[in-house]
Amino acid sequence: MLKKSKFVKVLAYLTLLLAVFLTACGNSSKENSTRTLTDSMDHKVSVPTHPKRVVGSYLEDYLVAVGVKPAVQWSVKNGSGTQEYLKKDLKKVPLIDYSLPYESVTKAKPDLILMGTDSAVANGKYNQYKKIAPTYVVKNGNNVSWRAQFLDVAKVVNKTDKAKKVLKKYDKKVKSARSELEESAPNKSVAVLWVTNNSAFIVSDKSASGSLLYGDLRLKEPDLVKQVSKKATADWSAVSLEKLAKLDADYIFLVNSDKGASMFKDPIWQNISAVKNDNLFQYGDDSSWQYKGPIAYTEMIDNVLKDITH
Known part of the structure:
Protein backbone atom coordinates (compact mmCIF):
# COMPACT_ATOMS: atom_id res chain seq x y z
CA MET A 1 0.00 0.00 0.00
CA LEU A 2 2.87 2.34 0.83
CA LYS A 3 4.56 1.73 -2.48
CA LYS A 4 1.31 2.36 -4.33
CA SER A 5 0.77 5.62 -2.45
CA LYS A 6 4.28 6.75 -3.31
CA PHE A 7 3.75 5.84 -6.96
CA VAL A 8 0.55 7.88 -7.08
CA LYS A 9 2.35 10.89 -5.61
CA VAL A 10 5.20 10.62 -8.12
CA LEU A 11 2.70 10.26 -10.96
CA ALA A 12 0.78 13.33 -9.78
CA TYR A 13 4.02 15.30 -9.55
CA LEU A 14 5.08 14.30 -13.05
CA THR A 15 1.63 15.21 -14.39
CA LEU A 16 1.92 18.63 -12.78
CA LEU A 17 5.39 19.14 -14.27
CA LEU A 18 4.08 18.18 -17.71
CA ALA A 19 1.18 20.63 -17.39
CA VAL A 20 3.55 23.46 -16.41
CA PHE A 21 5.86 22.58 -19.30
CA LEU A 22 3.03 22.51 -21.85
CA THR A 23 1.65 25.81 -20.54
CA ALA A 24 5.09 27.43 -20.80
CA CYS A 25 5.49 26.09 -24.32
CA GLY A 26 2.04 27.35 -25.22
CA ASN A 27 2.75 30.82 -23.85
CA SER A 28 6.12 30.91 -25.58
CA SER A 29 4.53 29.87 -28.86
CA LYS A 30 1.86 32.55 -28.41
CA GLU A 31 4.44 35.24 -27.67
CA SER A 46 5.86 39.34 -40.74
CA VAL A 47 4.74 41.17 -37.59
CA PRO A 48 4.55 39.83 -34.01
CA THR A 49 1.05 38.73 -33.06
CA HIS A 50 1.54 40.41 -29.69
CA PRO A 51 4.23 43.10 -30.09
CA LYS A 52 5.91 44.17 -26.86
CA ARG A 53 8.16 47.03 -27.94
CA VAL A 54 6.68 49.25 -30.63
CA VAL A 55 8.40 52.22 -32.22
CA GLY A 56 5.71 54.40 -33.79
CA SER A 57 7.01 57.96 -34.07
CA TYR A 58 4.15 60.51 -34.34
CA LEU A 59 1.66 57.64 -34.07
CA GLU A 60 1.64 57.68 -30.28
CA ASP A 61 -1.94 59.00 -30.04
CA TYR A 62 -3.23 55.96 -31.92
CA LEU A 63 -1.12 53.53 -29.89
CA VAL A 64 -2.05 54.98 -26.51
CA ALA A 65 -5.74 55.03 -27.52
CA VAL A 66 -5.72 51.24 -27.95
CA GLY A 67 -3.71 50.61 -24.80
CA VAL A 68 -0.24 50.16 -26.28
CA LYS A 69 2.60 52.03 -24.58
CA PRO A 70 5.29 52.71 -27.20
CA ALA A 71 8.95 51.93 -26.54
CA VAL A 72 9.95 55.54 -27.35
CA GLN A 73 8.17 58.81 -28.05
CA TRP A 74 8.53 61.41 -30.81
CA SER A 75 10.43 64.62 -30.09
CA VAL A 76 12.14 67.56 -31.80
CA LYS A 77 14.97 69.92 -30.89
CA ASN A 78 16.78 67.53 -28.55
CA GLY A 79 13.65 66.68 -26.65
CA SER A 80 12.35 70.23 -26.17
CA GLY A 81 9.34 69.54 -28.39
CA THR A 82 7.10 66.61 -27.44
CA GLN A 83 3.42 65.72 -27.53
CA GLU A 84 2.74 67.27 -24.15
CA TYR A 85 -0.97 66.43 -24.20
CA LEU A 86 0.08 62.75 -23.94
CA LYS A 87 2.52 63.44 -21.11
CA LYS A 88 0.60 61.45 -18.51
CA ASP A 89 0.22 58.43 -20.79
CA LEU A 90 3.84 58.53 -21.94
CA LYS A 91 5.39 59.06 -18.52
CA LYS A 92 8.93 57.63 -18.37
CA VAL A 93 8.86 56.68 -22.06
CA PRO A 94 12.28 57.66 -23.53
CA LEU A 95 12.45 60.30 -26.25
CA ILE A 96 13.60 59.68 -29.81
CA ASP A 97 14.38 62.30 -32.42
CA TYR A 98 11.66 62.69 -35.06
CA SER A 99 14.19 61.75 -37.78
CA LEU A 100 14.50 58.27 -36.23
CA PRO A 101 18.28 57.76 -36.42
CA TYR A 102 19.12 54.08 -36.97
CA GLU A 103 21.31 53.96 -33.85
CA SER A 104 18.51 55.33 -31.65
CA VAL A 105 15.96 52.93 -33.11
CA THR A 106 18.33 50.00 -32.56
CA LYS A 107 18.91 51.09 -28.97
CA ALA A 108 15.13 51.03 -28.36
CA LYS A 109 15.18 47.26 -29.10
CA PRO A 110 11.84 47.23 -30.94
CA ASP A 111 10.06 44.09 -32.06
CA LEU A 112 7.92 46.22 -34.42
CA ILE A 113 8.55 49.52 -36.22
CA LEU A 114 5.62 51.56 -37.54
CA MET A 115 6.22 54.33 -40.06
CA GLY A 116 3.63 57.06 -40.62
CA THR A 117 4.65 58.16 -44.13
CA ASP A 118 6.15 56.67 -47.29
CA SER A 119 8.77 59.43 -47.30
CA ALA A 120 10.09 58.26 -43.91
CA VAL A 121 11.44 55.10 -45.54
CA ALA A 122 12.50 56.58 -48.89
CA ASN A 123 16.00 56.36 -50.39
CA GLY A 124 16.83 52.93 -49.06
CA LYS A 125 15.81 53.67 -45.47
CA TYR A 126 13.21 50.89 -45.40
CA ASN A 127 15.87 48.21 -45.86
CA GLN A 128 17.89 49.73 -43.04
CA TYR A 129 14.97 49.78 -40.62
CA LYS A 130 13.78 46.27 -41.43
CA LYS A 131 17.22 44.97 -40.41
CA ILE A 132 16.43 46.27 -36.93
CA ALA A 133 12.86 44.90 -36.65
CA PRO A 134 9.80 44.16 -38.82
CA THR A 135 8.89 47.50 -40.38
CA TYR A 136 5.34 48.36 -41.45
CA VAL A 137 4.38 51.58 -43.28
CA VAL A 138 0.84 52.51 -42.23
CA LYS A 139 -1.76 54.01 -44.55
CA ASN A 140 -0.89 57.63 -45.30
CA GLY A 141 -1.32 60.42 -47.84
CA ASN A 142 -3.67 63.31 -48.56
CA ASN A 143 -6.61 61.01 -49.29
CA VAL A 144 -6.20 58.84 -46.19
CA SER A 145 -8.35 59.85 -43.24
CA TRP A 146 -7.09 59.76 -39.67
CA ARG A 147 -9.66 57.06 -38.96
CA ALA A 148 -8.25 54.82 -41.69
CA GLN A 149 -4.75 55.37 -40.35
CA PHE A 150 -5.86 54.70 -36.78
CA LEU A 151 -7.54 51.43 -37.76
CA ASP A 152 -4.46 50.38 -39.73
CA VAL A 153 -2.20 50.98 -36.73
CA ALA A 154 -4.65 49.06 -34.54
CA LYS A 155 -4.68 46.15 -36.98
CA VAL A 156 -0.89 45.83 -36.91
CA VAL A 157 -0.72 45.78 -33.10
CA ASN A 158 -3.68 43.37 -32.97
CA LYS A 159 -6.06 45.82 -31.29
CA THR A 160 -8.81 46.24 -33.90
CA ASP A 161 -11.65 45.47 -31.48
CA LYS A 162 -10.34 48.06 -29.03
CA ALA A 163 -10.01 50.65 -31.83
CA LYS A 164 -13.63 50.12 -32.89
CA LYS A 165 -14.75 50.75 -29.31
CA VAL A 166 -12.64 53.92 -29.19
CA LEU A 167 -14.21 55.20 -32.40
CA LYS A 168 -17.71 54.36 -31.20
CA LYS A 169 -17.14 56.39 -28.03
CA TYR A 170 -15.57 59.23 -30.05
CA ASP A 171 -18.47 59.34 -32.51
CA LYS A 172 -20.92 59.55 -29.64
CA LYS A 173 -19.00 62.57 -28.29
CA VAL A 174 -18.94 64.19 -31.75
CA LYS A 175 -22.68 63.77 -32.16
CA SER A 176 -23.35 65.35 -28.77
CA ALA A 177 -20.93 68.23 -29.43
CA ARG A 178 -22.38 68.88 -32.88
CA SER A 179 -25.85 69.13 -31.39
CA GLU A 180 -24.64 71.56 -28.72
CA LEU A 181 -22.85 73.73 -31.29
CA GLU A 182 -25.87 73.83 -33.59
CA GLU A 183 -27.91 75.16 -30.68
CA SER A 184 -25.37 77.57 -29.14
CA ALA A 185 -23.43 78.74 -32.21
CA PRO A 186 -25.54 78.11 -35.32
CA ASN A 187 -23.87 78.88 -38.66
CA LYS A 188 -20.71 80.19 -37.00
CA SER A 189 -17.38 79.95 -38.82
CA VAL A 190 -14.03 79.04 -37.30
CA ALA A 191 -10.37 79.01 -38.34
CA VAL A 192 -7.20 77.61 -36.78
CA LEU A 193 -3.95 79.57 -36.99
CA TRP A 194 -0.46 78.73 -35.85
CA VAL A 195 2.05 81.54 -35.23
CA THR A 196 5.73 80.70 -34.94
CA ASN A 197 8.83 82.79 -35.67
CA ASN A 198 6.59 85.79 -36.36
CA SER A 199 4.92 83.92 -39.25
CA ALA A 200 1.34 82.74 -39.52
CA PHE A 201 0.08 79.40 -40.85
CA ILE A 202 -3.48 78.25 -41.42
CA VAL A 203 -4.66 74.65 -41.16
CA SER A 204 -5.99 72.79 -44.19
CA ASP A 205 -9.68 71.85 -44.10
CA LYS A 206 -8.96 68.12 -44.43
CA SER A 207 -5.95 67.87 -42.11
CA ALA A 208 -5.36 67.83 -38.36
CA SER A 209 -7.78 70.16 -36.53
CA GLY A 210 -9.35 71.18 -39.86
CA SER A 211 -10.67 67.66 -40.31
CA LEU A 212 -12.25 67.84 -36.87
CA LEU A 213 -13.80 71.31 -37.14
CA TYR A 214 -15.14 71.20 -40.69
CA GLY A 215 -15.63 67.45 -41.03
CA ASP A 216 -16.72 65.97 -37.72
CA LEU A 217 -18.19 69.06 -36.04
CA ARG A 218 -19.48 70.56 -39.32
CA LEU A 219 -18.60 74.10 -38.35
CA LYS A 220 -18.62 76.69 -41.13
CA GLU A 221 -15.43 77.03 -43.16
CA PRO A 222 -14.25 80.59 -43.99
CA ASP A 223 -13.53 81.45 -47.64
CA LEU A 224 -9.83 82.01 -46.93
CA VAL A 225 -9.50 78.49 -45.50
CA LYS A 226 -11.17 77.08 -48.63
CA GLN A 227 -8.78 79.00 -50.89
CA VAL A 228 -5.65 77.97 -48.99
CA SER A 229 -6.79 74.34 -48.69
CA LYS A 230 -7.12 73.95 -52.47
CA LYS A 231 -3.38 74.49 -52.88
CA ALA A 232 -2.25 72.97 -49.56
CA THR A 233 0.55 70.40 -49.70
CA ALA A 234 0.82 69.97 -45.92
CA ASP A 235 -1.32 70.27 -42.77
CA TRP A 236 -0.32 73.92 -42.34
CA SER A 237 0.13 76.56 -45.07
CA ALA A 238 1.88 79.91 -44.69
CA VAL A 239 -0.46 82.90 -44.97
CA SER A 240 0.42 86.60 -45.03
CA LEU A 241 -0.99 89.26 -42.72
CA GLU A 242 -2.57 90.94 -45.74
CA LYS A 243 -4.51 87.76 -46.50
CA LEU A 244 -5.45 87.30 -42.85
CA ALA A 245 -7.06 90.73 -42.95
CA LYS A 246 -9.75 89.10 -45.10
CA LEU A 247 -10.30 86.17 -42.74
CA ASP A 248 -14.07 86.11 -42.21
CA ALA A 249 -14.10 83.73 -39.24
CA ASP A 250 -16.38 84.30 -36.27
CA TYR A 251 -13.89 82.50 -34.05
CA ILE A 252 -10.14 81.85 -34.30
CA PHE A 253 -8.25 79.17 -32.41
CA LEU A 254 -4.60 80.20 -32.21
CA VAL A 255 -1.70 77.88 -31.53
CA ASN A 256 0.74 80.48 -30.24
CA SER A 257 4.38 79.40 -30.39
CA ASP A 258 5.66 82.98 -30.43
CA LYS A 259 3.95 85.05 -27.77
CA GLY A 260 6.24 88.03 -28.39
CA ALA A 261 5.65 88.09 -32.16
CA SER A 262 5.63 91.64 -33.52
CA MET A 263 2.78 90.76 -35.88
CA PHE A 264 0.38 90.78 -32.93
CA LYS A 265 0.99 94.53 -32.57
CA ASP A 266 0.37 95.20 -36.25
CA PRO A 267 -2.89 97.11 -36.96
CA ILE A 268 -3.73 94.56 -39.66
CA TRP A 269 -3.73 91.76 -37.08
CA GLN A 270 -5.61 93.81 -34.51
CA ASN A 271 -8.32 94.57 -37.06
CA ILE A 272 -9.01 90.95 -38.01
CA SER A 273 -12.69 90.50 -37.23
CA ALA A 274 -12.40 87.72 -34.63
CA VAL A 275 -9.42 89.42 -32.93
CA LYS A 276 -11.24 92.74 -32.74
CA ASN A 277 -14.37 91.06 -31.34
CA ASP A 278 -12.37 89.23 -28.67
CA ASN A 279 -13.18 85.85 -30.21
CA LEU A 280 -9.56 84.70 -30.36
CA PHE A 281 -8.79 81.64 -28.22
CA GLN A 282 -5.11 80.91 -27.60
CA TYR A 283 -3.41 77.58 -26.95
CA GLY A 284 0.25 76.72 -26.50
CA ASP A 285 2.57 74.05 -27.82
CA ASP A 286 1.56 71.81 -24.94
CA SER A 287 -2.00 71.51 -26.29
CA SER A 288 -3.39 68.98 -28.75
CA TRP A 289 -4.16 71.49 -31.51
CA GLN A 290 -1.22 70.55 -33.74
CA TYR A 291 -1.88 66.83 -33.62
CA LYS A 292 -4.45 64.25 -34.68
CA GLY A 293 -5.97 61.10 -33.27
CA PRO A 294 -8.87 60.18 -30.99
CA ILE A 295 -7.17 61.53 -27.86
CA ALA A 296 -6.14 64.83 -29.47
CA TYR A 297 -9.53 65.34 -31.09
CA THR A 298 -11.42 64.56 -27.88
CA GLU A 299 -9.40 67.24 -26.10
CA MET A 300 -10.00 69.72 -28.94
CA ILE A 301 -13.76 69.11 -28.83
CA ASP A 302 -13.72 70.00 -25.12
CA ASN A 303 -11.77 73.18 -25.96
CA VAL A 304 -14.24 74.19 -28.68
CA LEU A 305 -17.28 73.65 -26.47
CA LYS A 306 -15.66 75.57 -23.59
CA ASP A 307 -14.71 78.54 -25.77
CA ILE A 308 -17.72 78.84 -28.05
CA THR A 309 -20.72 77.65 -26.05
CA HIS A 310 -19.91 78.88 -22.54
Whole structure:
Protein backbone atom coordinates (compact mmCIF):
# COMPACT_ATOMS: atom_id res chain seq x y z
CA MET A 1 0.00 0.00 0.00
CA LEU A 2 2.87 2.34 0.83
CA LYS A 3 4.56 1.73 -2.48
CA LYS A 4 1.31 2.36 -4.33
CA SER A 5 0.77 5.62 -2.45
CA LYS A 6 4.28 6.75 -3.31
CA PHE A 7 3.75 5.84 -6.96
CA VAL A 8 0.55 7.88 -7.08
CA LYS A 9 2.35 10.89 -5.61
CA VAL A 10 5.20 10.62 -8.12
CA LEU A 11 2.70 10.26 -10.96
CA ALA A 12 0.78 13.33 -9.78
CA TYR A 13 4.02 15.30 -9.55
CA LEU A 14 5.08 14.30 -13.05
CA THR A 15 1.63 15.21 -14.39
CA LEU A 16 1.92 18.63 -12.78
CA LEU A 17 5.39 19.14 -14.27
CA LEU A 18 4.08 18.18 -17.71
CA ALA A 19 1.18 20.63 -17.39
CA VAL A 20 3.55 23.46 -16.41
CA PHE A 21 5.86 22.58 -19.30
CA LEU A 22 3.03 22.51 -21.85
CA THR A 23 1.65 25.81 -20.54
CA ALA A 24 5.09 27.43 -20.80
CA CYS A 25 5.49 26.09 -24.32
CA GLY A 26 2.04 27.35 -25.22
CA ASN A 27 2.75 30.82 -23.85
CA SER A 28 6.12 30.91 -25.58
CA SER A 29 4.53 29.87 -28.86
CA LYS A 30 1.86 32.55 -28.41
CA GLU A 31 4.44 35.24 -27.67
CA ASN A 32 6.65 34.27 -30.60
CA SER A 33 3.88 33.83 -33.17
CA THR A 34 3.66 36.17 -36.15
CA ARG A 35 1.19 37.34 -38.80
CA THR A 36 2.01 38.39 -42.34
CA LEU A 37 0.46 41.73 -43.33
CA THR A 38 0.80 43.92 -46.41
CA ASP A 39 1.59 47.57 -45.68
CA SER A 40 0.75 50.72 -47.67
CA MET A 41 3.82 50.26 -49.87
CA ASP A 42 3.01 46.60 -50.60
CA HIS A 43 5.72 45.21 -48.34
CA LYS A 44 4.86 41.77 -47.00
CA VAL A 45 5.70 42.13 -43.32
CA SER A 46 5.86 39.34 -40.74
CA VAL A 47 4.74 41.17 -37.59
CA PRO A 48 4.55 39.83 -34.01
CA THR A 49 1.05 38.73 -33.06
CA HIS A 50 1.54 40.41 -29.69
CA PRO A 51 4.23 43.10 -30.09
CA LYS A 52 5.91 44.17 -26.86
CA ARG A 53 8.16 47.03 -27.94
CA VAL A 54 6.68 49.25 -30.63
CA VAL A 55 8.40 52.22 -32.22
CA GLY A 56 5.71 54.40 -33.79
CA SER A 57 7.01 57.96 -34.07
CA TYR A 58 4.15 60.51 -34.34
CA LEU A 59 1.66 57.64 -34.07
CA GLU A 60 1.64 57.68 -30.28
CA ASP A 61 -1.94 59.00 -30.04
CA TYR A 62 -3.23 55.96 -31.92
CA LEU A 63 -1.12 53.53 -29.89
CA VAL A 64 -2.05 54.98 -26.51
CA ALA A 65 -5.74 55.03 -27.52
CA VAL A 66 -5.72 51.24 -27.95
CA GLY A 67 -3.71 50.61 -24.80
CA VAL A 68 -0.24 50.16 -26.28
CA LYS A 69 2.60 52.03 -24.58
CA PRO A 70 5.29 52.71 -27.20
CA ALA A 71 8.95 51.93 -26.54
CA VAL A 72 9.95 55.54 -27.35
CA GLN A 73 8.17 58.81 -28.05
CA TRP A 74 8.53 61.41 -30.81
CA SER A 75 10.43 64.62 -30.09
CA VAL A 76 12.14 67.56 -31.80
CA LYS A 77 14.97 69.92 -30.89
CA ASN A 78 16.78 67.53 -28.55
CA GLY A 79 13.65 66.68 -26.65
CA SER A 80 12.35 70.23 -26.17
CA GLY A 81 9.34 69.54 -28.39
CA THR A 82 7.10 66.61 -27.44
CA GLN A 83 3.42 65.72 -27.53
CA GLU A 84 2.74 67.27 -24.15
CA TYR A 85 -0.97 66.43 -24.20
CA LEU A 86 0.08 62.75 -23.94
CA LYS A 87 2.52 63.44 -21.11
CA LYS A 88 0.60 61.45 -18.51
CA ASP A 89 0.22 58.43 -20.79
CA LEU A 90 3.84 58.53 -21.94
CA LYS A 91 5.39 59.06 -18.52
CA LYS A 92 8.93 57.63 -18.37
CA VAL A 93 8.86 56.68 -22.06
CA PRO A 94 12.28 57.66 -23.53
CA LEU A 95 12.45 60.30 -26.25
CA ILE A 96 13.60 59.68 -29.81
CA ASP A 97 14.38 62.30 -32.42
CA TYR A 98 11.66 62.69 -35.06
CA SER A 99 14.19 61.75 -37.78
CA LEU A 100 14.50 58.27 -36.23
CA PRO A 101 18.28 57.76 -36.42
CA TYR A 102 19.12 54.08 -36.97
CA GLU A 103 21.31 53.96 -33.85
CA SER A 104 18.51 55.33 -31.65
CA VAL A 105 15.96 52.93 -33.11
CA THR A 106 18.33 50.00 -32.56
CA LYS A 107 18.91 51.09 -28.97
CA ALA A 108 15.13 51.03 -28.36
CA LYS A 109 15.18 47.26 -29.10
CA PRO A 110 11.84 47.23 -30.94
CA ASP A 111 10.06 44.09 -32.06
CA LEU A 112 7.92 46.22 -34.42
CA ILE A 113 8.55 49.52 -36.22
CA LEU A 114 5.62 51.56 -37.54
CA MET A 115 6.22 54.33 -40.06
CA GLY A 116 3.63 57.06 -40.62
CA THR A 117 4.65 58.16 -44.13
CA ASP A 118 6.15 56.67 -47.29
CA SER A 119 8.77 59.43 -47.30
CA ALA A 120 10.09 58.26 -43.91
CA VAL A 121 11.44 55.10 -45.54
CA ALA A 122 12.50 56.58 -48.89
CA ASN A 123 16.00 56.36 -50.39
CA GLY A 124 16.83 52.93 -49.06
CA LYS A 125 15.81 53.67 -45.47
CA TYR A 126 13.21 50.89 -45.40
CA ASN A 127 15.87 48.21 -45.86
CA GLN A 128 17.89 49.73 -43.04
CA TYR A 129 14.97 49.78 -40.62
CA LYS A 130 13.78 46.27 -41.43
CA LYS A 131 17.22 44.97 -40.41
CA ILE A 132 16.43 46.27 -36.93
CA ALA A 133 12.86 44.90 -36.65
CA PRO A 134 9.80 44.16 -38.82
CA THR A 135 8.89 47.50 -40.38
CA TYR A 136 5.34 48.36 -41.45
CA VAL A 137 4.38 51.58 -43.28
CA VAL A 138 0.84 52.51 -42.23
CA LYS A 139 -1.76 54.01 -44.55
CA ASN A 140 -0.89 57.63 -45.30
CA GLY A 141 -1.32 60.42 -47.84
CA ASN A 142 -3.67 63.31 -48.56
CA ASN A 143 -6.61 61.01 -49.29
CA VAL A 144 -6.20 58.84 -46.19
CA SER A 145 -8.35 59.85 -43.24
CA TRP A 146 -7.09 59.76 -39.67
CA ARG A 147 -9.66 57.06 -38.96
CA ALA A 148 -8.25 54.82 -41.69
CA GLN A 149 -4.75 55.37 -40.35
CA PHE A 150 -5.86 54.70 -36.78
CA LEU A 151 -7.54 51.43 -37.76
CA ASP A 152 -4.46 50.38 -39.73
CA VAL A 153 -2.20 50.98 -36.73
CA ALA A 154 -4.65 49.06 -34.54
CA LYS A 155 -4.68 46.15 -36.98
CA VAL A 156 -0.89 45.83 -36.91
CA VAL A 157 -0.72 45.78 -33.10
CA ASN A 158 -3.68 43.37 -32.97
CA LYS A 159 -6.06 45.82 -31.29
CA THR A 160 -8.81 46.24 -33.90
CA ASP A 161 -11.65 45.47 -31.48
CA LYS A 162 -10.34 48.06 -29.03
CA ALA A 163 -10.01 50.65 -31.83
CA LYS A 164 -13.63 50.12 -32.89
CA LYS A 165 -14.75 50.75 -29.31
CA VAL A 166 -12.64 53.92 -29.19
CA LEU A 167 -14.21 55.20 -32.40
CA LYS A 168 -17.71 54.36 -31.20
CA LYS A 169 -17.14 56.39 -28.03
CA TYR A 170 -15.57 59.23 -30.05
CA ASP A 171 -18.47 59.34 -32.51
CA LYS A 172 -20.92 59.55 -29.64
CA LYS A 173 -19.00 62.57 -28.29
CA VAL A 174 -18.94 64.19 -31.75
CA LYS A 175 -22.68 63.77 -32.16
CA SER A 176 -23.35 65.35 -28.77
CA ALA A 177 -20.93 68.23 -29.43
CA ARG A 178 -22.38 68.88 -32.88
CA SER A 179 -25.85 69.13 -31.39
CA GLU A 180 -24.64 71.56 -28.72
CA LEU A 181 -22.85 73.73 -31.29
CA GLU A 182 -25.87 73.83 -33.59
CA GLU A 183 -27.91 75.16 -30.68
CA SER A 184 -25.37 77.57 -29.14
CA ALA A 185 -23.43 78.74 -32.21
CA PRO A 186 -25.54 78.11 -35.32
CA ASN A 187 -23.87 78.88 -38.66
CA LYS A 188 -20.71 80.19 -37.00
CA SER A 189 -17.38 79.95 -38.82
CA VAL A 190 -14.03 79.04 -37.30
CA ALA A 191 -10.37 79.01 -38.34
CA VAL A 192 -7.20 77.61 -36.78
CA LEU A 193 -3.95 79.57 -36.99
CA TRP A 194 -0.46 78.73 -35.85
CA VAL A 195 2.05 81.54 -35.23
CA THR A 196 5.73 80.70 -34.94
CA ASN A 197 8.83 82.79 -35.67
CA ASN A 198 6.59 85.79 -36.36
CA SER A 199 4.92 83.92 -39.25
CA ALA A 200 1.34 82.74 -39.52
CA PHE A 201 0.08 79.40 -40.85
CA ILE A 202 -3.48 78.25 -41.42
CA VAL A 203 -4.66 74.65 -41.16
CA SER A 204 -5.99 72.79 -44.19
CA ASP A 205 -9.68 71.85 -44.10
CA LYS A 206 -8.96 68.12 -44.43
CA SER A 207 -5.95 67.87 -42.11
CA ALA A 208 -5.36 67.83 -38.36
CA SER A 209 -7.78 70.16 -36.53
CA GLY A 210 -9.35 71.18 -39.86
CA SER A 211 -10.67 67.66 -40.31
CA LEU A 212 -12.25 67.84 -36.87
CA LEU A 213 -13.80 71.31 -37.14
CA TYR A 214 -15.14 71.20 -40.69
CA GLY A 215 -15.63 67.45 -41.03
CA ASP A 216 -16.72 65.97 -37.72
CA LEU A 217 -18.19 69.06 -36.04
CA ARG A 218 -19.48 70.56 -39.32
CA LEU A 219 -18.60 74.10 -38.35
CA LYS A 220 -18.62 76.69 -41.13
CA GLU A 221 -15.43 77.03 -43.16
CA PRO A 222 -14.25 80.59 -43.99
CA ASP A 223 -13.53 81.45 -47.64
CA LEU A 224 -9.83 82.01 -46.93
CA VAL A 225 -9.50 78.49 -45.50
CA LYS A 226 -11.17 77.08 -48.63
CA GLN A 227 -8.78 79.00 -50.89
CA VAL A 228 -5.65 77.97 -48.99
CA SER A 229 -6.79 74.34 -48.69
CA LYS A 230 -7.12 73.95 -52.47
CA LYS A 231 -3.38 74.49 -52.88
CA ALA A 232 -2.25 72.97 -49.56
CA THR A 233 0.55 70.40 -49.70
CA ALA A 234 0.82 69.97 -45.92
CA ASP A 235 -1.32 70.27 -42.77
CA TRP A 236 -0.32 73.92 -42.34
CA SER A 237 0.13 76.56 -45.07
CA ALA A 238 1.88 79.91 -44.69
CA VAL A 239 -0.46 82.90 -44.97
CA SER A 240 0.42 86.60 -45.03
CA LEU A 241 -0.99 89.26 -42.72
CA GLU A 242 -2.57 90.94 -45.74
CA LYS A 243 -4.51 87.76 -46.50
CA LEU A 244 -5.45 87.30 -42.85
CA ALA A 245 -7.06 90.73 -42.95
CA LYS A 246 -9.75 89.10 -45.10
CA LEU A 247 -10.30 86.17 -42.74
CA ASP A 248 -14.07 86.11 -42.21
CA ALA A 249 -14.10 83.73 -39.24
CA ASP A 250 -16.38 84.30 -36.27
CA TYR A 251 -13.89 82.50 -34.05
CA ILE A 252 -10.14 81.85 -34.30
CA PHE A 253 -8.25 79.17 -32.41
CA LEU A 254 -4.60 80.20 -32.21
CA VAL A 255 -1.70 77.88 -31.53
CA ASN A 256 0.74 80.48 -30.24
CA SER A 257 4.38 79.40 -30.39
CA ASP A 258 5.66 82.98 -30.43
CA LYS A 259 3.95 85.05 -27.77
CA GLY A 260 6.24 88.03 -28.39
CA ALA A 261 5.65 88.09 -32.16
CA SER A 262 5.63 91.64 -33.52
CA MET A 263 2.78 90.76 -35.88
CA PHE A 264 0.38 90.78 -32.93
CA LYS A 265 0.99 94.53 -32.57
CA ASP A 266 0.37 95.20 -36.25
CA PRO A 267 -2.89 97.11 -36.96
CA ILE A 268 -3.73 94.56 -39.66
CA TRP A 269 -3.73 91.76 -37.08
CA GLN A 270 -5.61 93.81 -34.51
CA ASN A 271 -8.32 94.57 -37.06
CA ILE A 272 -9.01 90.95 -38.01
CA SER A 273 -12.69 90.50 -37.23
CA ALA A 274 -12.40 87.72 -34.63
CA VAL A 275 -9.42 89.42 -32.93
CA LYS A 276 -11.24 92.74 -32.74
CA ASN A 277 -14.37 91.06 -31.34
CA ASP A 278 -12.37 89.23 -28.67
CA ASN A 279 -13.18 85.85 -30.21
CA LEU A 280 -9.56 84.70 -30.36
CA PHE A 281 -8.79 81.64 -28.22
CA GLN A 282 -5.11 80.91 -27.60
CA TYR A 283 -3.41 77.58 -26.95
CA GLY A 284 0.25 76.72 -26.50
CA ASP A 285 2.57 74.05 -27.82
CA ASP A 286 1.56 71.81 -24.94
CA SER A 287 -2.00 71.51 -26.29
CA SER A 288 -3.39 68.98 -28.75
CA TRP A 289 -4.16 71.49 -31.51
CA GLN A 290 -1.22 70.55 -33.74
CA TYR A 291 -1.88 66.83 -33.62
CA LYS A 292 -4.45 64.25 -34.68
CA GLY A 293 -5.97 61.10 -33.27
CA PRO A 294 -8.87 60.18 -30.99
CA ILE A 295 -7.17 61.53 -27.86
CA ALA A 296 -6.14 64.83 -29.47
CA TYR A 297 -9.53 65.34 -31.09
CA THR A 298 -11.42 64.56 -27.88
CA GLU A 299 -9.40 67.24 -26.10
CA MET A 300 -10.00 69.72 -28.94
CA ILE A 301 -13.76 69.11 -28.83
CA ASP A 302 -13.72 70.00 -25.12
CA ASN A 303 -11.77 73.18 -25.96
CA VAL A 304 -14.24 74.19 -28.68
CA LEU A 305 -17.28 73.65 -26.47
CA LYS A 306 -15.66 75.57 -23.59
CA ASP A 307 -14.71 78.54 -25.77
CA ILE A 308 -17.72 78.84 -28.05
CA THR A 309 -20.72 77.65 -26.05
CA HIS A 310 -19.91 78.88 -22.54
